[in-house]
Amino acid sequence: MKKDIIKGKVYVLGDNIDTDLIIPACYLNLVPTIPEEYEKLGTYAMAGLPDEYPPFVRPGESKSEYAIVIGGKNFGCGSSREHAPVAMGAAGVRAVVAESYARIFFRNAIATGELYPCESVDRLCDAFRTGEDAELDVAGSSIVQLRTGRRFELRSLGSAAPVIEAGGIFQYARKTGMIG
């Protein structure tokens, strides 16, 4: 595992954050592998959230001020659109910390290497507030709430760990000799 310590502001969401909230379908005309469209996707990250939510990317900015997104259960449910983890990654998000994930979002997050999909033991979306600072230690499987000093445990990445450690599905396949 990379010795990745991610320190930054958190953006807190609840259960069943679907991929239409993360990146609404009207932006799926953008192709993530075209560099300027990758950047553009980042500006629309979380654009599907109801308007009462604080802006995830401020108008006129290209990046989000939030490095970590905290969610509840079933984060990333819905569509297979890889635009979802890509938009978050392009906005500058480094990790999601949620109680559980929808399968395809989790898979896309690790296959692309765009962000770490960390699983929390506790329900962190009730413990954290949007805008506060946290320090996430991916290898050490913990996240610290800097305001209180509380340390929360994360679950092991399980069978996904080798792919995450390699940095994505292509890197993993090359490392294991599946492709040249």
Add this chain to the structure above:
Amino acid sequence: MTITEKILAAASGKASVEPGDNIWADVNVLLTHDVCGPGAIGVFKREFGEKARVWNPDRIVIIPDHYIFTKDEKARRNIDILRAFAAEQGIKHYYDVGTPSYKGVCHVALPEEGHVRPGEVIVGTDSHTCTRGALGAFATGIGNTDAGFVLGTGKILLRVPATLRFVLNGRLPGYLMAKDIILRIIGDIGVDGASYRAMEFAGEAVAGLNAEERMTICNMAIEAGAKNGIVEPDETTISYLTERGVKELRPVIGDPGAKVERVTEYDVDSFEPCVAEPHLPSNYARARDRNDVKIDRAYLGSCTGGKITDFLAAAGIMNGRKVAVETYIVPATAEVASSLDSEKIGGKSLSAIFREAGCMDIAPPSCAACLGGPADTFGRTHGNEVVISSTNRNFVGRMGSKLAPIYLASPLTVAASAVNGRITDPRELL
């Protein structure tokens, strides 16, 4: 082994597999479309090189369907990318926009065109790829990066899912449809109730469903978080496939006594016409308990609710009646569209029934407003319209506007609600 395990064991060259095993499976068919295809192609070229060749052009099926009838320049550019890639790689199963080979919604077109075989592994860059489990295939949705990998290698890394078996006993009454079954199950287990699992559907009620209705059920396995939905192939499966010209069928069925994680039994005659209230498919409510909910729009279409079985059901309700709200008819595919003219109820074509009922002009086949899309998408919401829809998702903003609440229901319930202008149990009109 279950049917899912047997298919995955065969695809990975193993004598047996167990839930939790990580395997490299050989892919029989890779499906992509205009929304994710260009990105998957981009990954393929980035990783394997500009001059790389796909692993097998005959096993790649490209069906543009999402953003077709739009002036959006990027959407049109994306179709150009698909067309160029198909030509460059010699992919003959490319169903081009603006030509007689254009099909419409990939999940319905794939089986129509004979690309689905029982016992095979199908992956697609769309979460509703799981629809094809209805014909006894292992089928699951993947992202662009995995699809780029499959384009180059024909292989995919999969974790073998444990199976949740749903046994549906009894015969489905005429006022119920497959959508009522799957919305009830999702209501019971929740939108993550089958996460990472295979949902296997069995029992007398499933055996009595036609292939399209089985597709509706398997289509929405993803709405419970499942990796795949599957129905063991039977005579209905074989006759559907044979009519489509699919040859050399090698159906796989599960071993008797195969271990599953859980079996849930239902008696379908206790089921009721239902809706999923905003904003999750698991928000189950009986239609008759919501008959005070006024609607502004009814929508019939998509992979899960725009097949000929769906329109036959809706037309049966609308025949000789008028709709009270704007009602959108979007056939899933060109074949469904032409069936709207050829299929008749009491000597009248379905198209004529919808026209006389006052529905909007029938749209050309595509995904249309099921997932919102560009601003000029047919049927897309732009305000606070209350919609009842035969589609599969009712997330915030799913059909375009964040302020437009969506109720999901069977085509029968959508049609009955369109006639009354409020959510209506179809038994009121049958």
